[in-house]
Structure formats: structure tokens, C-alpha cells
Amino acid sequence: MPLVRIPTVLRKHTDGAAKVEADGATVGEVFDQLVARHPGLGDDLFADGQVRGFINVYVDDEDIRYVSGLDTPVEDDTEVAIMPAVAGGAELPSVGR
Amino acid sequence: MRFGDISQAIGNTPLVGLPRLSPDGYTLYLKLEGENPTGSVKDRVAKYLIEQAERYGQLQPGQRVLEPTSGNTGIGLAALCKVKGYPLTCVMPENTSEERTQLLTMFGVDIVFSPANEGSNGSVRLAQQFAADDPTVFMPFQYGNPANALAHYETTGPEIIADLPDVAAFVAGLGTGGSVTGVGKRLKAWNPHVRIFAAEPEYGDLVYGLRNLDEGYVPEVLDQEVLDSRIKVDSLKALTWTRRLAEEEGIFAGVSTGASLEVAARVCKRLPEGSDVVAMSPDGGWKYLSTGAYAPGNVEEIATSISGTLWA
Structure with a gap:
């Protein structure tokens, strides 16, 4: 079953789980099952049936906007990652040394 | 090459082949932007931000420049503002590395710290507030200033076309979007079949953890x-x-260069065999030594330790 990576801010909807399995042949189907099991995710992920603008969704590291959007096909071992958009720049705070 | 001063010595960086790292049947080239005067691609951007503002009368002699940055753009602006006679204020998170503070201070930059826990978004907010409160300052704002992409459209792109007219694809990291947008538009104007790929840094949970999805930024x-x-x-x-x-x-580059190389190698198989792919190296590795990225040891452990820092 495809594995969906949940960002920290959305884990309140998945009982803290960072990775959740959900079935489907496309990203859209996977998300439908995901939202059916964790209803709180729906409003945070979608607005007007589309993935919200500041959320990026990747299938095997590739942004689905450049594949086939929610129709992007997924396979059993596909990783679907949901990530918040982060502004770039070249800041390098000394964290995690 | 001889130049009147540092502001004229920006650009015309080497495009270097990577015969040992190229996938079979393809050739990867790296545009070494670390060869710019202050050591990064942002010298090109700083020059355009300042000189476009001069050209359009947004910046008067001696006027103060204000920009939220503690990174390469700040360093590039600092050198340029020094020789052009503009005082510069950089707004940056208070947990920025000591190396950067020292470098900016040496260039005579006034530093204002924003709260560490607000990250770069906090610096942007604070700088915007200062600019609103004090109309005498000029804020170039690289995230929203078309001069950023224009620098790449007018300089980086043409240099690549001159050196490698058959370029099939270009890869650069995604920060402000200036490189992919400027170089991408120029290369596609030259040859509509050129493919443009962005390498987006993926950090650890530590970086994303505190971000509210509504505060995202494109x-x-x-x-x-x-x-x-x-x-x-x-x-x-x-x-x-x-x-x-x-x-x-034998090339010592910053960590974001590796991200673009990973994408360059990955996309080769989407291109006809024999294709040449250019990746951008925004800077050398010098400013990242203190992160431990180049230290001896287990690469996975080092990667985990740097995944909490913004390395691109």
C-alpha cells in the first residue's frame, strides 16, 4: 500500500503518526481514503477540491503539479509526501550541531 | 581579465564538465558561481538589485539599503554597497552563525536581529515593518524584485548558451526562484526544447515543525x-x-550544489542519449564548514545532523 508522509503540523489529525498507509491507484484516491480515516485532514489539505497552495505533494520526490496532479498514478511501494512550502534563502542557523 | 573595481568583476564564471560523475551516455556540467567576487551566485543578484534601482531612480546617492538576509545575498549586497557608498542594514535571525555576523560587520553592515524562533519569515516581517516606518530606506527585496530573475536572464543564461549551445537541460536549486526563472526563460527563448528542473531542498521535521500551513510562501x-x-x-x-x-x-561546493546534481543525474534518462545537462553550483563549501558537512565520519549521521539547518 502507498505510504503517505504527514508533516508535523498535520499529525494532530493522525494521532501523531508521521507515516500513514492508504490505498488507491492515484494520489487523489489515496487522499480520499486518508481523509475518510482521518477526517480532520480534509480541511487542512484541500480548498475547493484542490490541494491548498502552500502545500506541496510529492510522489517519489516529484511535485505532482508537474506530473498529473491528483491523477498522478501511485503503486504499492510509492511514497506520497505532503510538505509545507518553505521560503528559500540562504539562512544557516546553527541548529543540530 | 582586468576590471576597474569589484562591482565589474561579477559573472563570467567557469562551466566545468564532470566526466567522473556523469551518468553513462550523458555529460553533466557545473556552473561554478562560487567563483564570483564574494563567493556566490548572489553577487549577480545584488548587482542587479542595486543597479536597476539606480537606473530607475529608486535609489539615491548615499541612501540606506535595507534587506532581510543573513546569507549570500547579504554578503553580496554588503560588498557592493561598500564600494558604491550606500549604508546597508541586514535584518537576520538572531541565531545566525558567527561567521556571517563577523563578515557582515567587517563590511560595515548594520545588523538588526529578529527572533530566532521566527526564522527567515521573521526577518522578512521585521524588515517590511522598518521599510514601512521609514520611507528614507530602500528595500530591494529579492523575493519579489524582478531584477533578481533579470540578472540571470541577462547574464547567467547567455553565458551558458555561449559556452554550451547544445545544452538540453538546466537544473538549479529553489530558493527565491530567481535562477530557474531567469536562466530558464533565457534558455527556452534560445531553444524551446530545453528542459528546466528545480531541485527543492527537503529538510528534517525540525525545520518544518513549527510552520503553519497558512504561512507558506511562494x-x-x-x-x-x-x-x-x-x-x-x-x-x-x-x-x-x-x-x-x-x-x-575535485570541486568543493556548498550542499545545495549536491541537491542540483542529484536532480541532474536523475533527469538524464528523460533526455535523448548524448545530452548535455547544466547544474548550478550557487557557492563553494567554505561558509558551511562549521556545520560539519565535510567532516570525516558517517555520512548518514552527518546528514541527520545538518537536516535541521537550512542548507540551501
Whole structure:
């Protein structure tokens, strides 16, 4: 079953789980099952049936906007990652040394 | 090459082949932007931000420049403002590395610290507030200033075309979006079949953890239409490629260079055999030594330790 990576801010909807399995042949189907099991995710992920603008969704590291959007096909071992958009720049705070 | 002063010595960087790292049947080239005067691609951007403002009368002699940055743009602006006689204020998070504070201070920059826990978004907010309160300052604002992408459209792009007219694809990291947008538009104007890929840094939970999804940010400079795809690269892959670049090709680059190389190697199989692919190396590795990215040891452990820092 495809594995969906949940960002920290959305884990309140998945009982803290960072990775959740959900079935489907496309990203859209996977998300439908995901939202059916964790209803709180729906409003945070979608607005007007589309993935919200500041959320990026990747299938095997590739942004689905450049594949086939929610129709992007997924396979059993596909990783679907949901990530918040982060502004770039070249800041390098000394964290995690 | 002889120049009157540092502001004229920007650009015309080497485009270097990577015969040992290129996938079979393809050739990867790296545009070494670390060869710019202050050591990064941002010298090009700083020059355009300042000189476009001069040209359009947004910046008067001696006027103060204000920009939220503690990174390469700040350093590039600092050198340029010094020789052009503009006082510069940089707004940056208070947990910025000591190296950067020292470098900016040496260039005579006035530093204002924003709260560490607000990250770069906090610096942007504070700088915007200062600019609103004090109309005498000029804020170039690289995230929203078309001069950022224009620098690449007018300089980086043409240099690549001159050196490698058959370029099939270009890869650069996604920060402000200036490189992919400017170079991408120029290369596509030259040859509409050129493919443009963005390498997006993927950090650890530590970086994303505190972000509210509503506070996301898509820089105005980025034109998502010019991209053929956008591929995320985690710290381990970026670091692995960065270290291989030093070990196998003798090039010491910053970690974001490794991210672009990972994408460049990955997209080769989408291109006809024999294609030449250019990746951008925004800077050398010098400013990242203190992160431990190049230290001896287990690469996976090092990648985990740097995944909490913004390495691109």
C-alpha cells in the first residue's frame, strides 16, 4: 500500500503518526481514503477540491503539479509526501550541531 | 581579465564538465558561481538589485539599503554597497552563525536581529515593518524584485548558451526562484526544447515543525510555468553528491550544489542519449564548514545532523 508522509503540523489529525498507509491507484484516491480515516485532514489539505497552495505533494520526490496532479498514478511501494512550502534563502542557523 | 573595481568583476564564471560523475551516455556540467567576487551566485543578484534601482531612480546617492538576509545575498549586497557608498542594514535571525555576523560587520553592515524562533519569515516581517516606518530606506527585496530573475536572464543564461549551445537541460536549486526563472526563460527563448528542473531542498521535521500551513510562501520572483518539473532532495542525497563532487571531481561546493546534481543525474534518462545537462553550483563549501558537512565520519549521521539547518 502507498505510504503517505504527514508533516508535523498535520499529525494532530493522525494521532501523531508521521507515516500513514492508504490505498488507491492515484494520489487523489489515496487522499480520499486518508481523509475518510482521518477526517480532520480534509480541511487542512484541500480548498475547493484542490490541494491548498502552500502545500506541496510529492510522489517519489516529484511535485505532482508537474506530473498529473491528483491523477498522478501511485503503486504499492510509492511514497506520497505532503510538505509545507518553505521560503528559500540562504539562512544557516546553527541548529543540530 | 582586468576590471576597474569589484562591482565589474561579477559573472563570467567557469562551466566545468564532470566526466567522473556523469551518468553513462550523458555529460553533466557545473556552473561554478562560487567563483564570483564574494563567493556566490548572489553577487549577480545584488548587482542587479542595486543597479536597476539606480537606473530607475529608486535609489539615491548615499541612501540606506535595507534587506532581510543573513546569507549570500547579504554578503553580496554588503560588498557592493561598500564600494558604491550606500549604508546597508541586514535584518537576520538572531541565531545566525558567527561567521556571517563577523563578515557582515567587517563590511560595515548594520545588523538588526529578529527572533530566532521566527526564522527567515521573521526577518522578512521585521524588515517590511522598518521599510514601512521609514520611507528614507530602500528595500530591494529579492523575493519579489524582478531584477533578481533579470540578472540571470541577462547574464547567467547567455553565458551558458555561449559556452554550451547544445545544452538540453538546466537544473538549479529553489530558493527565491530567481535562477530557474531567469536562466530558464533565457534558455527556452534560445531553444524551446530545453528542459528546466528545480531541485527543492527537503529538510528534517525540525525545520518544518513549527510552520503553519497558512504561512507558506511562494516567492513572487518564481515563475512556476517555466519549470518542467520540481524534485525534492533530502539532506542525505544532497550531502552524498556534494562529498562525491569533492572526492571524485575535485570541486568543493556548498550542499545545495549536491541537491542540483542529484536532480541532474536523475533527469538524464528523460533526455535523448548524448545530452548535455547544466547544474548550478550557487557557492563553494567554505561558509558551511562549521556545520560539519565535510567532516570525516558517517555520512548518514552527518546528514541527520545538518537536516535541521537550512542548507540551501
